[in-house]
Amino acid sequence: MVHENSVLLALEYDFYSGVRQMDLELTPDQRLFQSTTREYLDRSAPIGTVRELAESGTGFQRDWWRQGAELGWTAMLVPEQLGGGTVSGSPMAELAIVAEEMGRTCAPGPLTTTSAVLAGLVRAGEAFADTIGSIVSGDSVVAWAFYEPGRGLDLTRFSVTAEPDGDGYRLSGSCDRVESGDQADAFLVAAQSPDGPVQVLVRADVPGVSVTPLWTLDVVRHTALVRFADVAVEPAAVVHRGADATAAVEAQLQVAAALAAAEMAGAADRTFEFTMQWMFDRYTFGRPLASYQALKHRMADNKMWLEACRATAVAAAKALDEDPGEAAEAVSAAKSFVGSKTPVVIQDCVQLHGGIGVTWEHDIHLYLRRVTLDRALYGTPEEHRRRITDLLDRSAA
Amino acid sequence: MSTRRRRPASIAGPPTARGAQRTEPVESFRTRARRWLKENLPPAPQNYRWYGDDAQWPRARELQKILYEGGFAGICFPREYGGLGLTAAHQRAFTEESMGYEMPLSLNVPTFSICSPTILDLGTEEQKRKHIPAVLKGEEVLVQFLSEPKGGSDLAALTTRADRDGDVWILNGSKIWSTFAFAADYALCLARTDWDAPKHRGLTMFLMPVHTEGVTIKRIRQTNGSEEFCQEFFDNVVLPADSVLGEVNGGWAVASRQLFHERNAVGGGSPYVSGARPRGGGEVTDLVDLAQRSGQLADSRVREDLGETRAMRLVEEQLIARVTQAIKAGTMQPHASSILRLFHAETVWQQVDAALRIAGAVGVAGAPGHEQEQGEVGEDYIYRQASGLGGGSTEMARNIISERVLGMPREYAADRDVPFRQVKTGR
8 A cells, every 4th residue: 555655755845845935934045044054053063963062061162152153143133333244134033043953953052042142232232342242253152141040930020139339239149040051151130129120241250150050951951050149240231220121131031932932943843854754664564654544643733733833933033023022922922832832742753753762862852852941941831821911911901 | 986996897897997007005905995994884793603694695795795896806806707806915904904894704615715716716717707706796605515414524435416318417415514505506516427437536516506496405503503504405406517517527626626725715824715703712802801701810820821822823823824825835735725724623622622711610501790691602612623524624634734745655545446336335
């Protein structure tokens, strides 16, 4: 009954159409950027390299990140006069390309957190040109610190306190889930002052700052606990105050959440591809797994969820490019949807692999780890669903 | 403005001067539509139940006539058959603008979005000129006679027969699940014309009048109380030779076009649908109201349900845009519309389930201060699986996605290449 040749041809056809489909949403320049990014990642951070980095406890290598920065990974959100620039005028769509490609290889690196930081810094304009420039060049890594240890997402209050000290502050408190915090040169810290929220830049090597790497589910994407013990913040390091700070943390969260969604979509897409290949290669009772209707229907469901994930991840990035002030709902829809569906899809792919799927040797757990981490950071699906309802309430009121 | 757009009564008259070379920009079309709708259509009725009473049919014809005369009928239909020949973007703009108004929504499926496009695709010039303009003027309602009592998903195994008798065909058998057949004028009826050919190759599609001698229509009551579906019995119905749509014994190609258009319509990707109605389970804002009435709006689990429901609706729109654009550009095959069909069922299921959780007890039993209005949540739940069945079951969609989109091996079929006469059938 099974004609293998036609089956494999058809399979190739779909992969081909899948790639073409992604291209459809891209300009020629963006397509070139995508292939350059993919080639660089395939060459410099294939899954074997990711495993080596994991074994050695290295998150990412600074030279590797610098080369990524040269490809434009850190430039998108930064205006040209500050040393940045986009490929064809759609910064988030282009950054989402990088995130999706990183998902496809489980790449290391601080893309999400530095992008969030840049989104915040550029709002303060020229004042932070030097810091922005060193992030764009890849020479320095700045991580965003905003999560109160042990608590969920709350952008209305921050546990780090900023006591006024002249025009500057003294910071006390701590943040966890600081992505790439163990390798960051500095932090953009969201803190609470008596006059409202503030965001300040703090170098990692100043007195009073201590960084504790934390256990993290992903093998190369590390998080850290960062403590601030009466750390002096110069006025020149205060990035946002009051309403500016409120708007900035919201914008930063949206950037990070949209990129996490794109990365999860990429990771699940790659998992789906090699699972499909496995189903054609693996024979049982004299037939390939791909020929069993019970399994075909599951892959049909998975295909549907993944197409929807890609649709909403692209839409969130587009919304941020087109009207960032109105993108909150699109971003939360994407983050909650992709964050809830991709782990389920990949778990099903684990099941379809059989016993090999739950071995350390098989790569599938690396993808599962990545989406499970991304699912939870920058707002869980549940938190983003509540954000959507808050928006519904607000528009009804 | 509407006077200028008023079209001549002749069926082939294009809506604008032939000299007009350029397509009207979508935004200008939208502005014109907004003004016209405000002046010409009444506001949408409150508490509109989509399976409303029989009076909706004469009303729909009336409304369609107004749309036609105003120059807003058949937005994506070709101009030579009375349409406007505009793009799906124009249609979307019109649908968005029409949301607050009473529209002939019952004509959307299957008349506009399934039967008419199939006639356009495969009909003779005479059939197109006879039926399409009549449809767009609100003078003709179409229905599909496809499924039969003996089988649902296995459509090609049908046993309604048409036998050639000189210049005419004689039709005998029965059809089921035809939507609003009692209100229709013509049907696309698939019948077996060659019993010695394998099942797909012995079928012929007929474009037949519904109310003709030998046709008996019985209405079926659904679990939600609607009576939109019908069963028809054919007793020596005489059909002239020119009622064949497509080729004799080429009926499967016609049915496949219908199924394609049906999946598009059910998935929300059809450009021939004009106007929109709330989805099963109600709008998300209705769920917010429901949560308020059931005193649970502050509950964080309820707020997650509401947010999830809203997200599903947004994602559905985004997915429809993505897949329809890709099919149009040729980067996805037309079969990918089954992804939309499947996702639509998931969207309805998620919403109906969320509504039931949010309503709590008042979704199933009256309580002081809670009228039967909330009970609609329970009724929607009882009818939940309909969205996984109508328009082709979700199981068939999964077959299509896995076999046609993903290229996984086809299922074994005992009746493949076997003369239909020899195929085993149940009772």
